[in-house]
Amino acid sequence: MAIFLTCRDKKYEFYYQHIVANLKAAPRHLRHFSEDSVMKAPDSAATRRPRNPDRLARDKGRAFSHVPVIDLAAALGAEATAESRQAVADEIGKACEQVGFFYVANHGIADDTIAAAWAASRRFFALPLEHKQEIHISKLPNHRGYLGIGEETLDPYAADSKEVFKVGLELPADDPDFQNGIIMYGPNTWPRDLPGFRQDVYAYYQQMFGLSRELFRLFALAIGIDEHFFDDKIDKPMAQLNLIRYPAHEGEPRVGIGAHSDYECLTLLAQDDAGGLEARNAKGEWIAVPPIAGTFVVNIGDMMARWTNNRFASTVHRVFNRSQRERYSMPFFCGCNYHTVVSCLPNCSSDSEPPHYPDTVAGEHLVGRLDATNAHRQPPQGSPR
Ligand SMILES: O=C(O)CCC(=O)C(=O)O
Ligand SMILES: [Fe+2]
Secondary structure (H helix, E strand, C coil), rough: CHHHHCHHHHHHHHHHHHHHCCCCCHHHHHHCCCCCCCCCCCCCHHCCCCCCCHCCCCCCCCCCCCCCEECCCHHHCCCCCHHHHHHHHHHHHHHHHHHHHEEEEEECCCHHHHHHEEEEEHHHHHHCHHHHHHHHHHCEEEECCCEEECCCCCCCCCCCCCCEEEEEECCCCCCHHHHHHCCCEEEEEEEECCCCCHHHHHHHHHHHHHHHHHHHHHHHHHHHHCCCCCCHHHCCCCEEEEEEEEECCCCCEEEEEEECCCCCCCEEEEEECCCCCCCECCCCCCCCCCCCCHHHHHHECHHHHHHHHCCCCCCCCECCCCCCEEEEEEEEEEECCCCEEEECCCCCCCCCCCCCCCCCCCCHHHHHHHHEEEEECCCCCCCCC
């Protein structure tokens, strides 16, 4: 722990102190909300602007009315050629520019791997609360583990009604970045007494990362830069898999996850058949992103919007669980390496569209966003912020 704290960034001094305080007195600091204590939020609450500095010019002109399905067979299959890959990349580019969301079909991830991850998620959330709290996120220095209902608030006007288990890139405790206090790296924490859970969940994580790497290559082709431009910028990715459970609510639907855009480069989402995911278009309309069997939903995150100077859209979305039963989902958020400097890419600026964002160290930006939205990373009441 001492080594972990030696080289910390001054900017986050306060948070490190807070994390240390949490580690010393974790049970006292845990905030738990029962499934019914989460406030019912009127629909309008989830349509107000989220507190996100990345919003800038992002919503301009994207009046989409549906989310396209893109078949990856011609890009990833055995028959793929340079021409067929470029054609798929162009379709992806169009979806990223006009919607910021698309589905991928024929993605090559085995059904068994996906089914095993779903089963693992259900087994985990069925554990008693005390058991899940043993691996609460506040007990680790590096943003992994369990987060209870109401502890993450993506829209400041309505607490999320969901519980989450977070898994990151598995790195040893002597990883130099982890030793230097970079919270996106280091070892994961795993629940006890769930045989096979770790293997099934991490196998899924690795498959999601493999598919993300392919998507980054297609993004590069779509942008018109070297296909391998991103390869060495995602070889130690700030990538997290969230297993999420949204409880069932009778009567009026509640905000499952408030209106937000994702922070990383891309998100690869598996959702069960309950529905409730919605993406907001430029007119402010919420467009359903319903489950489609055999596909994943892909959406662009803020970091890619920055990289492409908003050419790719990081579209605001939310979940309202209207199904009256519980809902499960598994988003995989793929960011680039912590130390990557994200700077406006070629073909993404012009005289009329000069770079909107200063060059940014990807990890500093991402950690800043996590600090703003996670209860366990908030300063205690009355502290300077
Ligand atoms: O559960 C879902 O369908 C979406 C989750 C999501 O948007 C997120 O975790 O950022
Ligand atoms: Fe999201």
